[in-house]
Amino acid sequence: MITDPELGEEWQTEALEPARSGDRAPARERPTGGPGRRSWLWALGGAVVASAVWGGGSYALGDRTAEPETSYRASKNLCQDFTGRALSGITGDMHKKKPVNLESDHPALYAARCGLENAGKDGMAPDFDVVAQVALHKKTDPSAEFDAPDLRTIAYAGGVRTAAVPDLGERAVMNVMSGDTWLILKALDGGAVFTVEAGASTFAETNGRPATDADAVQAAMIEDMRELMSALKK
Structure with a gap:
């Protein structure tokens, strides 16, 4: 259970006060x-x-120009390295449906992405999505921009809760949005940035999936990210 948010204030910007002619x-x-x-x-x-x-x-x-240190290897297939074992215990087997695996290798950045969704009971549509990502920075240190929110979270300004997650990489944060049903976990470790994102239409019982709560989903996300980081450790 994640408590005591350390970064929980809303992001705010203040307009610059125009200079007055008398101040010149x-x-x-x-x-x-x-x-x-x-x-x-x-x-x-x-x-x-x-x-x-x-x-x-x-x-x-x-x-x-010094390359950031990283102790993680590139994934040949992130959907094989990311099992989502803990999340599958909540959502149902996330690997029954064909996963979506993407990979990009650039001189400055290696990135891999795995998209999973649960299989609805009796042919029902899936109601739980999980995305895992890993980015290995080869040229620049990602720590300077790690805490900056992306545009999707800014769109939920006023409804985003951000909490620090201890003992996960160098530092990690959990963003909770959209009525606690959209969660983004990010972890930084050297030149590597890991992300696990989970979203559901509801955490209530539906399509044969038992009811759960945001705390349980967050704990499962953290556990699955630890396993992914361990799997990719050199």
């Missing part, structure tokens, strides 16, 4: 005859400094 510093009068040598040298000096910063980025800003 009075302009200095400049001697006639052009900008003068002093201003020209200042501009030239700025260009030289900027060139030195970008040309010698390792010296001025640290080595920003």
